[in-house]
Amino acid sequence: MNILLIGAPGTGKGTMSELLVKNYGLVHIATGDILRQSIKEGTEVGKKAQSYIEKGLLVPDEVIHDIIVERLKKDDVQKGFLMDGYPRNLEQAKDFDKILEEVGTDIDLVVLMELDEAILADRITGRRICKDCGQIYHVVNKPSKVEGQCDNCGGELYTRKDDTLASLKTRLDEYHHATMPIIEFYQNKGLLKHVNAALGKDEVYAAIVKLMEESNDQH
Ligand code: AMP
Numbered sequence: 001m002n003i004l005l006i007g008a009p010g011t012g013k014g015t016m017s018e019l020l021v022k023n024y025g026l027v028h029i030a031t032g033d034i035l036r037q038s039i040k041e042g043t044e045v046g047k048k049a050q051s052y053i054e055k056g057l058l059v060p061d062e063v064i065h066d067i068i069v070e071r072l073k074k075d076d077v078q079k080g081f082l083m084d085g086y087p088r089n090l091e092q093a094k095d096f097d098k099i100l101e102e103v104g105t106d107i108d109l110v111v112l113m114e115l116d117e118a119i120l121a122d123r124i125t126g127r128r129i130c131k132d133c134g135q136i137y138h139v140v141n142k143p144s145k146v147e148g149q150c151d152n153c154g155g156e157l158y159t160r161k162d163d164t165l166a167s168l169k170t171r172l173d174e175y176h177h178a179t180m181p182i183i184e185f186y187q188n189k190g191l192l193k194h195v196n197a198a199l200g201k202d203e204v205y206a207a208i209v210k211l212m213e214e215s216n217d218q219h
Contacts, residue, residue, distance in 0.1 A: 002107050003026065004107060009175070016204060020082055032084075048060070049063060057174060088178060114196060195211070
């Protein structure tokens with residue numbers, strides 16, 4: 001099954017991805033993670049992307065296109081993929097259709113994670129991530145047992161450079177202007193389903209699983 005997770009920053013796409021990957025063996029493709037890794041490794045893609053990410057702006061489409069094409073060449077995507085943070089605008093959504101046609105696969109379900117924006121700031125500024133295994137924490141809602149240290153692997157926890165209020169404002173503007181048009185795009189294809197991301201983690205997860213089962217029944 002191939003799924004897209006769409007939602008503003010802080011709606012819990014990463015947390016839901018962790019669960020879905022663990023329980024369903026889906027391949028997690030998060031363009032944000034790939035870009036941050038490229039920056040860490042100092043690759044050409046990383047150099048092109050860094051200033052955009054730090055400002056909270058979208059990285060140019062051609063950079064993202066190449067990342068997706070490369071990633072979909074790997075055999076593991078046959079297990080089904082979970083796209084997290086891609087596509088981010090209408091151009092990417094249309095381009096993705098072409099890429100999928102070339103690869104010979106399709107999208108089964110698009111999940112839109114909906115959350116009151118007043119809650120987003122709190123989720124984003126409290127987010128901490130493990131440098132080594134990527135596990136996501138929150139200083140209030142999901143603290144690690146030892147402050148600054150990952151429960152799973154003992155790795156150091158860090159705050160993303162773009163998880164500031166200033167950057168969040170730009171990222172939300174990008175979401176409204178660039179990303180929201182893709183909601184209609186997938187609605188028109190009959191693929192879009194809504195999830196209330198304000199619910200607890202288990203309830204949000206259960207809602208997504210239900211949508212996956214319904215989608216499976218239809219195919
Ligand atoms: P995320 O981890 O999904 O919140 O993404 C972090 C940042 O990476 C975004 O604010 C953008 O600067 C960049 N980014 C991630 N995915 C995309 C994409 N599909 N298109 C353009 N920029 C992206």
